[in-house]
Amino acid sequence: MNAEQFYDLIVVGAGPAGLTAGIIAAQNGLKTLILEKGTEPGPQPRGESFRSNPFLESLLGIEFFESKCFKSQGHSIYHSPGDQKRFKLYGEKPLYFFEWRDLIDRLLSKADSLDLEIRTNACVESLLFSPSGICSGVVYSDPSNKVMEVKGKAVFACDGHRSVIGKQAHVDYDQLICPMIKCRATIADFDIGKIPDLQFYLIGNGDLSLAPDFPQSVAYMFPVGGKKVELGLMLRMMHGPKMTKTVQMPDNELMLSVWNHLKTDYPGFSSYFDHAEIELEEPTGLSNAKMVDRFIPIPGVVLIGDAAGFIDPFGSSGLYSGMVMASNWVFLIKEMLQSIPSTLAPEAMVEELWSENNVDFLEKRFKSSSIYKKIKASYRLIGIFEWYVFKHLRTAKKINKRWNLISWMMQKT
Numbered sequence: 001m002n003a004e005q006f007y008d009l010i011v012v013g014a015g016p017a018g019l020t021a022g023i024i025a026a027q028n029g030l031k032t033l034i035l036e037k038g039t040e041p042g043p044q045p046r047g048e049s050f051r052s053n054p055f056l057e058s059l060l061g062i063e064f065f066e067s068k069c070f071k072s073q074g075h076s077i078y079h080s081p082g083d084q085k086r087f088k089l090y091g092e093k094p095l096y097f098f099e100w101r102d103l104i105d106r107l108l109s110k111a112d113s114l115d116l117e118i119r120t121n122a123c124v125e126s127l128l129f130s131p132s133g134i135c136s137g138v139v140y141s142d143p144s145n146k147v148m149e150v151k152g153k154a155v156f157a158c159d160g161h162r163s164v165i166g167k168q169a170h171v172d173y174d175q176l177i178c179p180m181i182k183c184r185a186t187i188a189d190f191d192i193g194k195i196p197d198l199q200f201y202l203i204g205n206g207d208l209s210l211a212p213d214f215p216q217s218v219a220y221m222f223p224v225g226g227k228k229v230e231l232g233l234m235l236r237m238m239h240g241p242k243m244t245k246t247v248q249m250p251d252n253e254l255m256l257s258v259w260n261h262l263k264t265d266y267p268g269f270s271s272y273f274d275h276a277e278i279e280l281e282e283p284t285g286l287s288n289a290k291m292v293d294r295f296i297p298i299p300g301v302v303l304i305g306d307a308a309g310f311i312d313p314f315g316s317s318g319l320y321s322g323m324v325m326a327s328n329w330v331f332l333i334k335e336m337l338q339s340i341p342s343t344l345a346p347e348a349m350v351e352e353l354w355s356e357n358n359v360d361f362l363e364k365r366f367k368s369s370s371i372y373k374k375i376k377a378s379y380r381l382i383g384i385f386e387w388y389v390f391k392h393l394r395t396a397k398k399i400n401k402r403w404n405l406i407s408w409m410m411q412k413t
Contacts, residue, residue: 005150005151006151006152006153006346007031007032007033007150007151007152007153008025008030008031008032008152008153008154008333008337009021009022009025009030009031009032009033009152009153009154009155009156009330009333010032010033010035010137010138010150010152010154010155010156011025011032011033011034011035011155011156011158012035012124012138012155012156012157012158012159012163012164012165013034013035013036013037013157013158013159013160013163013307014034014035014036014038014041014042014118014120014158015041015042015104015158015159015160015305016103016104016107016305016319016322016323017158017304017305017306017319017322017323017325017326018034018036018041018156018158018159018304018326019034019041019104019107019108019110019111020059020107020322020323020326020327021156021158021304021326021327021329021330022034022111022116022118023059023107023110023111023114023116024326024327024330024331025116025330025334026111026114026115026116027114028330028331028334029334030330030333030334030337031115032116032117033117033118033119033150033152034116034117034118034119035119035122035124035138035140035150036118036119036120036121036122037120037121037122037123037124037159038120038121039120039121040120041104041107041108041118041120042100042101042104042105044184044280044282045099045100045101045184045279045280046099046100046182046184046230046280047097047098047099047100047184047222047224047225047228047229047230048097048098048100048103048230048319049095049096049097049098049198049222050065050069050095050096050098050319050320051074051091051093051094051095051096051320052065052093052094052096053093055323055324055327056320056323059107059110059323060103060106060107060110061106064098064102064103064106065096068098068099068102068103068106069096069097069098069225070096070097070098070223070224070225070226071094071095071096071097072094072095072096072097072196072197072223073090073091073094073095073196073197074090074091074092074093074094074095075088075089075090075091075196075197075198076088076089076091076197076198076199076200077089077197077198077199077200078200078202078407078410079199079200079201079202079268079269080202080396080399080400080403080406081202081203081204081207081395081396081399081400082207082267082396082400083201083266083267083268083269084267084400084403085400085403087403087407087410087411088197089410089411095198097222097223097224097225098224098225099224099225103319119142121142121143122140122141122142122148123140123141124138124139124140124159124164124165125138125139125140125141125147125164126138126139126168127139127155127165127168127298127300127301128149128151130347130350130351132351133299134298134299134300134350134351134354135155135298135299135300135301135354136151136152136300136347136350137149137150137151137152137155138150138152138155138165151346153333153337153346153349153350153353154300154301154302154333154353155300155301155302156302156304156326156329157169157301157302157303157304157307157308158304158305158307158322158326159307160305160306160307161173161176161177161284161285161286161287161306161307162177162285163303163306163307165301165303165307166292166297166303166307166308168298169297169298169301169303170297171292171297171303171307173287175241175289175290176287176288176289176290176291176292176309177237177285177286177287177289178234178235178236178237178285178286178287178288178289179234179235179237179249179250179255179283179284179285180232180233180234180235180283180284180285180286181232181233181255181256181259181281181282181283181284182230182232182280182281182282182284183230183231183232183259183278183280183281184228184229184230184231184278184279184280184281185228185229185231185272185273185276185277185278185279186227186228186229186276186277186279187227187228187229187272187273187274187275187276187277195223196223197222198220198221198222199220199221199222199269200218200219200220201218201219201220201266201268201269202218202389202399203216203217203218203219203266203396204216204389204390204393204394204395204396204398204399205243205246205247205390205394205395206246206394206395206396207395207396208258208261210257210258210261211250211254211257211258213246213247213248214247214248214250214254214258215235215236215237215240215243215247215248215249215250216235216236216239216240216247216386216389216390216391216394217233217234217235217236218233218234218236219231219232219233219234219262219266219269220232220233220234221269221272228279229272231272231273233255233258233259233262234286235250236289236386236390237289238289238290238313238382238383238386238387239383239386239387239390239391240390242391243391243394246394252283255283256283259281286306286311286318287306287307287308287309287311287318288309288311288312288313288318289309290309290379291308291309291310291375291376291379292308292309294363295308295310295329295363295366296359296362296363299354299356299359300350300353300354302329302333304322304325304326304329305318305321305322305323305325305326306318306322308325310322310325310375311375312374312375312378313378313379313382314378314381314382321371321374321375324371325366325371325372328366328369328371329366332362332365332366333353333362336353336358336362337349337353340352340353385409385410388406388409389406
């Protein structure tokens with residue numbers, strides 16, 4: 001192994017949360033390294049959305065929203081099982097849909113102007129520990145499969161819903177993840193202007209004849225711009241594991257079988273696939289069934305965004321919450337480092353930074369933040385909603401019968 005210099009912050013993963021952490025850290029004078037396992041930051045073609053706010057405008061620039069996004073009024077349409085009934089949830093702010101690639105490129109352009117190091121083809125394999133059990137860095141393999149060590153005062157796990165770092169910290173991601181199908185399509189005869197809103201189709205447990213034990217789920221569609229749309233199917237698993245008599249977890253083969261049925265035969269939803277050209281279609285997951293209990297599972301390691309289940313379960317994506325979380329933790333670490341004598345050796349600073357008292361203090365400080373309170377409240381609200389709709393009512397017949405009450409509940413949340 002090749003020992004390397006000591007960084008203030010090591011970020012694992014160069015997605016939106018990881019790049020945000022790196023940019024904010026570099027802007028605030030923290031020596032930062034980002035390790036990305038891919039050949040370049042950014043995944044396969046896909047779309048996402050934001051509601052504009054001062055944090056994002058400052059980070060990305062207003063021109064990103066003006067030139068790279070498809071703007072809608074931010075409304076959502078909810079469809080009852082079988083598309084028998086609908087209601088519209090009016091958004092308070094516009095919603096901006098965009099290409100993930102454009103977002104990553106914008107963040108990379110910001111990173112290029114900073115003293116921020118990004119290493120691609122860097123596959124993180126394990127953590128480094130001090131004699132006292134505090135994480136002091138990571139071990140990764142480079143493109144030539146050479147095993148490298150890099151040390152740092154803090155490690156941010158920004159590597160997604162199956163985080164390598166999180167797994168080493170014994171996070172049970174099966175409890176956090178809602179399995180899903182993601183699909184990207186170009187629709188030849190689809191007028192985005194006539195359907196500019198998010199579309200959600202509720203599917204109860206037992207509603208699908210080809211898979212009667214299939215969990216409660218939601219199919220969705222939103223426009224990305226032009227003739228491109230994002231579609232998908234997400235299992236809602238907050239209460240699913242407790243419904244052992246009627247719910248069985250599907251494998252990827254069954255997920256795709258159900259998905260193909262929805263594409264061709266499900267009322268309302270299947271119409272989006274008329275003349276569709278599919279660009280991407282794959283089973284994956286999103287960690288928005290629950291949050292982790294502790295964001296510092298090991299002294300020296302902070303779980304960020306998807307790696308922590310820190311996603312607004314009512315939102316269309318987890319990007320904003322993960323990016324704000326990353327920024328908050330950068331400032332918490334910076335503030336703590338400023339309280340430690342700079343004359344100490346880096347190894348001694350690590351021990352001081354991650355003392356038991358400091359770990360508890362950092363957890364409490366983050367849990368007092370507005371973004372944590374917002375996400376916690378969203379989980380509580382969706383828990384009530386999913387219990388009533390998907391566990392208590394459960395079937396299409398009962399959900400449709402109580403649709404007016406469900407609509408009222410959603411308006412109040």
